[in-house]
Amino acid sequence: MEVDALQSHFSLLFFSFSISLVVVAVLVELLRTRPWWCNCAVCKAYVTSSWSAEFDNLCDWYAHLLRESPTRTITVHVLGCTVTANPDNVEHMLKTRFENYPKGKPFASILGDLLGRGIFNVDGEHWRFQRKMASAELGSAAVRVFASQIVAEEVGFRLLPLLDMACKNDAVLDLQDVFRRLAFDSICKISFGLDPGCLQLSLPMSEFAAAFDKATRLLAGRATHTIPAIWKVKRLFNRGSEGQIREAIELVDLLAKEVVHQRRKYGFASDQDLLSRFMRCIDNDRYLRDIVISFVLAGRDTVASALTSFFMLLSRYPAVCSAIRDEVEDIVGNAPALASYDQLRELHYLHAALYESMRLYPPVQFDSKFCLDDDVLPDGTFVRKGTRMTYHAYAMGRMEELWGSDYAEFRPERWIRHGQFVPESPFKYPVFHGGLRVCLGKEMALMEMKSVVALVIRDFDVDVLGGNRPPKFAPGLTATLSGGLAVRARRRTGSAAPHGTS
Numbered sequence: 001m002e003v004d005a006l007q008s009h010f011s012l013l014f015f016s017f018s019i020s021l022v023v024v025a026v027l028v029e030l031l032r033t034r035p036w037w038c039n040c041a042v043c044k045a046y047v048t049s050s051w052s053a054e055f056d057n058l059c060d061w062y063a064h065l066l067r068e069s070p071t072r073t074i075t076v077h078v079l080g081c082t083v084t085a086n087p088d089n090v091e092h093m094l095k096t097r098f099e100n101y102p103k104g105k106p107f108a109s110i111l112g113d114l115l116g117r118g119i120f121n122v123d124g125e126h127w128r129f130q131r132k133m134a135s136a137e138l139g140s141a142a143v144r145v146f147a148s149q150i151v152a153e154e155v156g157f158r159l160l161p162l163l164d165m166a167c168k169n170d171a172v173l174d175l176q177d178v179f180r181r182l183a184f185d186s187i188c189k190i191s192f193g194l195d196p197g198c199l200q201l202s203l204p205m206s207e208f209a210a211a212f213d214k215a216t217r218l219l220a221g222r223a224t225h226t227i228p229a230i231w232k233v234k235r236l237f238n239r240g241s242e243g244q245i246r247e248a249i250e251l252v253d254l255l256a257k258e259v260v261h262q263r264r265k266y267g268f269a270s271d272q273d274l275l276s277r278f279m280r281c282i283d284n285d286r287y288l289r290d291i292v293i294s295f296v297l298a299g300r301d302t303v304a305s306a307l308t309s310f311f312m313l314l315s316r317y318p319a320v321c322s323a324i325r326d327e328v329e330d331i332v333g334n335a336p337a338l339a340s341y342d343q344l345r346e347l348h349y350l351h352a353a354l355y356e357s358m359r360l361y362p363p364v365q366f367d368s369k370f371c372l373d374d375d376v377l378p379d380g381t382f383v384r385k386g387t388r389m390t391y392h393a394y395a396m397g398r399m400e401e402l403w404g405s406d407y408a409e410f411r412p413e414r415w416i417r418h419g420q421f422v423p424e425s426p427f428k429y430p431v432f433h434g435g436l437r438v439c440l441g442k443e444m445a446l447m448e449m450k451s452v453v454a455l456v457i458r459d460f461d462v463d464v465l466g467g468n469r470p471p472k473f474a475p476g477l478t479a480t481l482s483g484g485l486a487v488r489a490r491r492r493t494g495s496a497a498p499h500g501t502s
Contacts, residue, residue, distance in 0.1 A: 038077040038078050040077065042065065042074060042075075042076055042077075043076060043077050043078045045061075046076055046078060046079070046226075047078055047226065056470055056471075056472050057471075057472065057473050059365050059366075059392075059394045059395070059473065062074075062083060062366075062392055062394070062395055063085075063392070063394060063395035063398045065083075066083065066084070066085040066392060066395045066399075067085075067395070067398065067399065067400075071086060071379040071380065071381060072084060072085045072086040072089075072379070072399065073085075073086055073089060073377065073379055073381045075381075078226040079224075079226060079388065080386070080387055080388055081368070081387065081388040081389075081390055082381065082383055082387055082388070082389050083366070083390045083391075083392055083395075084377070084379075084381075084389075084390070084391050084392065085391070085392050085395040085396045085399055086377075086378070086379050087396070087402070087425065087427045087428045088377075088378040088379065088427075089377045089378055089379055089381070089391070090391045090396075090427040090428075090430055090434065091378075091425075091427040091434070091435075092377055092378050093369060093389060093391060094391075094426075094427065094430070094433065094434045094435035094436075094437065095427070095434065095435035095436075097375065098435055098436055099372075100371060100372045100373055100375055101369035101370070101371060101372070101389055102123040102124075102369060102370065102372065103120075103121065103122065103123050103369060103370070104123070104369065104370025104372075105370075106228075106370055106386075106388065107121070107368060107369075107370060107388075108121050108122065110219060110222045110223050111219055111477075113215075113219070113235075113245060113246075113249055114215050114216070114219055114245075114249055114252065114293060115290060115293060115294055115297070116286070116287075116289065116290030116293070117287060117290045118130070118290040118291055118293060118294030118295075119131060119134065119291070119294050120294050120297070120298070121290075121294070130278075130291065131440065133274075133277055133278055133281075134274060134440050134441075135440055136277065137191075137273075137274045137277055138274075138440045138441055138443075138444060139440070143190075144341065144443060144444060144447065145341050146190075147186075147190045147444050147447065147448075148340070148341040148344065148447050148451065150186060150189045150190055151186055151190075151447065151448045151451045151452075152339070152451055154182055154185055154186050154189075155182070155451050155452055155455050155456075156455070158182065158185070159178070159182055159452065159455075159456070160455060160456070160459065162178065163456065163459075163460050163489045164491065166488075166489050167460070167489050167490060167491045170488070171488075172465065172486050172487070172488055173486070173487055173488075173489065174484035174485060174486060174487075175307075175308060175311055175462070175464075175484070175485040175486075175487045176304065176308040176480070176481055176484040176485045177484055179303070179304040179307045179308055179452075180209065180300060180301070180304040181209075182304075182452070183299060183300045183301075183303040183304045183307075183448070184196065184209070184296065184299075184300045186299070186303075186448060187295060187296060187298075187299030187300055188259070190273065190274075190299070190444070191273055191274040191275060191295050191299060192259055192263060192273055192274070192275040192292070192295075193263065193266070193268075193273035193275065193276060194259060194262055194263065194266075207251065208251055208252065208254070208255045211247075211248040211249075211251035211252055212248070212252050212255075212296070213476070213480075214244065214245075214248040215245055215248040215249050215252055216297070216301070216476050216477045216478070217474065217475050217476045218241050218244055218245045218248070219245060219477070220475050220476050220477050221241065221475055223368075224475075252293060253289065256288075256289040256292040256293050256296075257285070257289060259275070259292050260275075260279075260285060260288050260289065260292065263275050263276065263279060264279070268280065274295065275288070275291070275292065278291055297477070297478075298441060299441065299445075301363070301476075301477070301478040301480075302363040302364065302445065302478055303363075303445050303448055303449060305361075305363035305478045305479045305480060306354070306357065306358055306361075306363045306445070306449060307449055307452055307453070308481060308485050309357055309358070309360070309361035309363075309471075309479070309481075310353070310354060310357040310449070310453065311462055311464065311485065311487070312361075312464055312467065312471065312481075312485055313357050313360070313361075313410045314457070314462070315462065315463065315464035315467040315487075316410070316467060316468065317410050320353055320410065320412060321457060323349055323412075324349060324350050324353060324453065324454075324457060325457055325458060327347055327348075327349045327350060328347065328350070328454045328457070328458050329458070331343050331346045331347055332454060332458070334458075339450075339451060339454050339455065341447065344447055344450045344451060344454070347450055347454060348416065348419065348420055348421040349412060349416065349421075350450055350453060350454060351415075351421045351446065351450065352412040352413070352414075352415035352416050352421050353412040353453075354446065354449055354450070354453070355412075355415050355421075355423070355429075355431075356410055356411060356412045356414065356415060357410065358431045359397040359403070359429065359431070360397050360398075360408075360410060361394075361471070361479060362393040362394055362397065362431045362479065363431070363478050363479055364393065364431075364477070364478055364479070365392070365393060365394040365473075365479055366390050366391065366392045366393060366394065366395075367391060367393070367430070367433065368388050368389065368390040369388075369389050369390075370386065370387070370388055370389065371383045371384070371385055371386065371387045371388075371389050372385065373385050391430055393429075393430050393431055394479075396428070396429070396430065397429075402428055426438060458492075459491065459492060460489045460490060460491055460492060461489070461490045461492060462487050462488075462489050463487060463488045463489075463490065464485060464486070464487050465486040465487065465488065466486070
């Protein structure tokens with residue numbers, strides 16, 4: 001018995017010693033790879049959040065730091081992250097040395113619970129396959145015309161009547177929420193060939209939208225941890241924010257599963273929507289779920305974010321609103337008929353105004369890659385293997401050397417040459433990314449935004465309540481205004497009644 005007891009104690013002692021060694025090894029690795037004790041001014045401000053005493057948003061603090069840096073590049077040591085607003089560095093990452101800056105496993109682990117193997121969360125063959133399939137769909141002229149018809153119907157028969165009803169009732173609307181609903185309905189019809197109204201869900205759509213928003217907000221918080229092991233342990237034990245993420249994603253999974261189910265129910269052999277194309281060559285429901293969620297994220301959140309910021313700016317610059325109205329009346333006219341795809345292409349000033357709005361308020365404020373091998377950026381910055389490399393589109397839109405001394409002003413004319421819209425380099429203006437990962441849905445998104453803006457401001461004045469307050473952004477994967485955008489709409493004198501109203 002004594003021998004057994006001795007062996008038991010020895011085993012316990014050996015096990016404890018082994019665990020201690022593992023813990024020490026993990027701590028040593030953390031100390032080696034992530035200098036969370038860094039005492040530099042930037043890291044101290046980040047860890048203590050002292051930046052918030054001077055700036056409303058983290059993105060504004062980053063923009064300030066990058067403007068102050070001679071190279072327009074900074075390093076946040078506690079995050080293992082180098083951040084740049086230098087166009088040469090952006091081109092280096094996205095084009096010149098594209099293969100050295102993939103999304104990487106660290107990024108995939110942060111968003112993997114939601115995005116899985118979707119196009120925004122993968123590299124290599126999975127990325128190439130999805131991009132090729134999506135390109136065939138989104139690059140088709142016929143599909144673009146089809147998409148413009150769907151958006152015109154959504155605007156004419158849902159959005160405009162909603163605004164008209166709000167006018168009659170003198171109601172306050174959250175325009176951000178309105179645009180999210182509109183964008184979700186549009187992406188479901190265009191990319192999945194389904195009307196959200198046909199989905200047989202156990203809960204109201206608003207609850208699924210709230211779950212999607214919560215999941216993206218909390219997942220974005222993972223990237224702000226100076227010690228990633230903390231959120232990984234919380235996920236392992238399903239505690240705190242990680243427990244909330246799991247609950248939210250379970251709801252999102254139900255929505256994605258129903259989308260796939262309904263697409264199968266109605267058939268997909270001959271349909272040309274994006275999901276049907278994937279379903280003809282994929283027989284894996286989990287993979288299809290990842291694809292559905294990725295395109296909901298792209299089609300709903302980014303378009304809604306861009307439109308929300310646009311109307312916020314428009315309320316502060318009435319001269320720009322008047323110029324857009326004049327152009328819409330010249331090209332589209334005052335008839336109740338909705339703008340055609342060809343007419344939308346002729347709206348150069350509106351196109352410029354949308355680009356200018358996204359320069360100041362990009363839907364995706366920054367994007368990160370991970371460095372595979374040691375590298376040196378064009379500005380001379382050394383980037384160690386495993387570093388998170390981030391280009392900051394929000395900050396780049398606020399650089400005087402890129403946009404002039406009036407960079408803080410909303411001035412669409414900076415994009416116009418001889419009456420025509422003229423784009424800038426995607427590495428100076430990486431709102432739609434650049435290089436091989438340039439946004440495939442860019443033209444479709446611009447078409448949707450033009451349709452909304454042209455028809456809304458032709459028929460309505462949209463007054464933002466408290467519109468002069470600086471925006472406060474909520475945490476998330478896309479730029480979202482905290483508290484939404486409260487507006488009152490007023491029908492303009494002489495405008496025709498919208499479709500769907502009497």
